[in-house]
Amino acid sequence: MIEVRCARADDGDVLGEIHAAAWEVAYAPFFEPEFAARAVQSRRTRWHARIAEGPGTVLLAVLDGRPLALSVFLSSSTRPGLAEIPTFYGHPDGWGSGIATALMTETLRRLHDDGFARVHLWTLRDTPRSRRFYSKCGFTGTGAERAFDFGDGNPLDQVEYERAC
Numbered sequence: 001m002i003e004v005r006c007a008r009a010d011d012g013d014v015l016g017e018i019h020a021a022a023w024e025v026a027y028a029p030f031f032e033p034e035f036a037a038r039a040v041q042s043r044r045t046r047w048h049a050r051i052a053e054g055p056g057t058v059l060l061a062v063l064d065g066r067p068l069a070l071s072v073f074l075s076s077s078t079r080p081g082l083a084e085i086p087t088f089y090g091h092p093d094g095w096g097s098g099i100a101t102a103l104m105t106e107t108l109r110r111l112h113d114d115g116f117a118r119v120h121l122w123t124l125r126d127t128p129r130s131r132r133f134y135s136k137c138g139f140t141g142t143g144a145e146r147a148f149d150f151g152d153g154n155p156l157d158q159v160e161y162e163r164a165c
Contacts, residue, residue, distance in 0.1 A: 002099055004106040007058040007070070012048030014067040015060065019043040022089040026127055027150075035152045056086070057110065061103040068094030069103045073111055076120060083116040083165065104137045112165040119165050122146065125157040139163045 007015060020043040028036035051058060056074030060067055072087035085107065090100040111119050123130045125145065139161035147155035 001064060002102045003062045004059055004103055005062070007051055007060045009048070009051055011058075011060055011067070012051055015047035015051070015058070015070050016044040018067060018070050018091045019047065019087075019089050021091045021093075025092050026130065027124070030124070030126070030156055031150070031152055031154075039150065059103060059107060059110070061090075061099050061106075063094055063097055063099045066093075067091075068097070069099045071103055071107045073107055073119070075116075079120055081118075082162075083111045083114070083119040085119060085121040088121065100133060101137065108137075108163075108165050116165045118162060120160055120162040122148070122158040122160050125159045131159070131161075134161045137163070 020040045023043050024036070024040045028040060031039065056072045059071045059073075061069035061071075069090040070087065071085060071089075073083055073085045076082040076084035078084075088100075088104070088107075090103070094100065108119065120142070121134070121139070123134060125131075140163065142160045142162050144160040146158050146160075148158045149155040
């Protein structure tokens with residue numbers, strides 16, 4: 001059974017574990033090992049503060065009692081009138097289970113209920129798994145690209161996706 005709910009203050013550790021595990025598999029190979037190790041650790045420990053600061057809505061998806069996916073959504077700071085999903089991660093143990101699709105469906109429903117007609121997001125150009133997932137969920141590429149520096153001084157290319165809520 002899949003449950004999707006708003007994250008609570010005491011969910012910081014599980015959100016951190018989901019983010020770190022997903023990031024380590026999908027993103028760490030793009031970086032030098034030392035930087036990647038620090039980045040993974042940072043993702044494990046930042047969620048308590050992120051929940052407390054409150055920018056956006058954080059959803060947590062739970063499969064058979066185990067938290068395995070998270071999303072964050074808010075008003076876009078760069079595309080007036082649109083929503084943005086700046087964070088969407090699934091723990092590798094949940095890949096292929098349907099939990100990410102259930103989480104995306106609920107994220108889009110809540111955005112629609114909040115009055116948004118469209119939503120956009122950015123993902124790395126060279127992550128075919130995430131790009132397939134977003135396409136499967138009805139997102140299409142806008143053609144926009146940007147370089148994003150994760151903090152190591154070597155920007156990676158991101159592509160933008162968009163869809164109706």
